[in-house]
Amino acid sequence: xxxxxxxxxxxxxxxxxxxxxxxxxxxxxxxxxxxxxxxxxxxxxxxxxxxxxxxxxxxxxxxxxxxxxxxxxxxxxxxxxxxxxxxxxxxxxxxxxxxxxxxxxxxxxxxxxxxxxxxxxxxxxxxxxxxxxxxxxxxxxxxxxxxxxxxxxxxxxxx
Amino acid sequence: xxxxxxxxxxxxxxxxxxxxxxxxxxxxxxxxxxxxxxxxxxxxxxxxxxxxxxxxxxxxxxxxxxxxxxxxxxxxxxxxxxxxxxxxxxxxxxxxxxxxxxxxxxxxxxxxxxxxxxxxxxxxxxxxxxxxxxxxxxxxxxxxxxxxxxxxxxxxxxxxxxxxxxxxxxxxxxxxxxxxxxxxxxxxxxxxxxxxxxxx
Numbered sequence: 380x381x382x383x384x385x386x387x388x389x390x391x392x393x394x395x396x397x398x399x400x401x402x403x404x405x406x407x408x409x410x411x412x413x414x415x416x417x418x419x420x421x422x423x424x425x426x427x428x429x430x431x432x433x434x435x436x437x438x439x440x441x442x443x444x445x446x447x448x449x450x451x452x453x454x455x456x457x458x459x460x461x462x463x464x465x466x467x468x469x470x471x472x473x474x475x476x477x478x479x480x481x482x483x484x485x486x487x488x489x490x491x492x493x494x495x496x497x498x499x500x501x502x503x504x505x506x507x508x509x510x511x512x513x514x515x516x517x518x519x520x521x522x523x524x525x526x527x528x529x530x531x532x533x534x535x536x537x538x
Numbered sequence: 539x540x541x542x543x544x545x546x547x548x549x550x551x552x553x554x555x556x557x558x559x560x561x562x563x564x565x566x567x568x569x570x571x572x573x574x575x576x577x578x579x580x581x582x583x584x585x586x587x588x589x590x591x592x593x594x595x596x597x598x599x600x601x602x603x604x605x606x607x608x609x610x611x612x613x614x615x616x617x618x619x620x621x622x623x624x625x626x627x628x629x630x631x632x633x634x635x636x637x638x639x640x641x642x643x644x645x646x647x648x649x650x651x652x653x654x655x656x657x658x659x660x661x662x663x664x665x666x667x668x669x670x671x672x673x674x675x676x677x678x679x680x681x682x683x684x685x686x687x688x689x690x691x692x693x694x695x696x697x698x699x700x701x702x703x704x705x706x707x708x709x710x711x712x713x714x715x716x717x718x719x720x721x722x723x724x725x726x727x728x729x730x731x732x733x734x735x736x737x738x
Binding site for chain 2: 394395398399401402403408411412413415416417419420421422424425428429438441442444445446448449450451477478479480481482483490491492493495498501502511512513514515519522523526528531532535538
């Protein structure tokens with residue numbers, strides 16, 4: 380029961396990580412709820428493996444990413460409303476979309492692996508930790524990250 | 539634009555905000571592999587029931603040919619049951635979600651594909667055996683004298699033609715059903731693995 384309470388407390392403190400991962404990878408509201416419950420379930424199931432070698436937040440981030448990326452999600456049936464190029468054309472002034480919203484849209488336009496690498500980086504994870512979470516080598520992580528940042532900056536030119 | 543600054547703002551304004559709707563934790567998983575695990579439990583249960591029925595029928599029928607085909611069906615079911623149970627145990631042991639993404643994806647892909655291959659093989663080998671046993675049992679019950687029925691011209695030909703038609707149909711049906719259920723999931727996972735393995 381003590382471990383039940385510890386788990387609940389740790390999840391409550393780190394709930395934001397689950398919300399963040401879901402917001403970055405899921406487009407349907409029903410999927411959001413499904414994924415939230417699924418991440419909690421998978422975290423609870425894997426919690427006995429958590430030995431405290433890393434921070435709980437890092438461990439939860441890993442479980443959340445693995446769950447979301449292996450979960451069968453609903454296919455995207457419509458053209459995303461949040462296409463940066465379309466929004467740029469639609470808005471009279473670029474200032475109508477703020478920087479953070481533009482970044483969100485640009486990140487969502489990346490493929491899922493690139494999205495994972497760059498968001499872990501922006502969250503302050505070192506290349507070694509990103510490599511450990513993704514299964515990439517440290518060198519490949521650094522190279523990919525460099526390329527992704529260039530793509531992002533290109534997309535966000537003018538903001 | 540300073541990416542980190544924009545990211546921090548994005549976290550506070552959007553990403554870390556609670557999701558809408560009911561977010562109660564649940565006790566079962568909807569993950570594709572866990573769904574398969576449940577299917578294994580169900581199919582193991584059914585296999586045990588059918589196996590018990592076939593064993594009972596083995597003692598009910600006396601015609602050697604029916605007994606032989608029932609023995610084949612029983613052996614087939616025992617093999618199916620053992621493989622089913624070993625596949626089920628494999629999922630429990632080998633799929634923790636806190637490994638690296640690449641490993642989790644590879645394990646998930648391998649598990650789903652090997653399961654599909656297993657089910658397709660079962661469709662090829664088990665359905666014809668079960669079909670033959672069903673045909674012979676039906677014949678035995680319907681005609682009252684199976685040996686006489688088998689001597690009727692054309693009965694064996696009908697059985698062979700039926701099996702020739704049914705076996706590929708069952709195989710293709712199983713293949714199609716698994717493609718519908720897991721095809722997209724497998725393609726998506728494979729795409730992620732390729733993306734992870736692609737050198738920049």
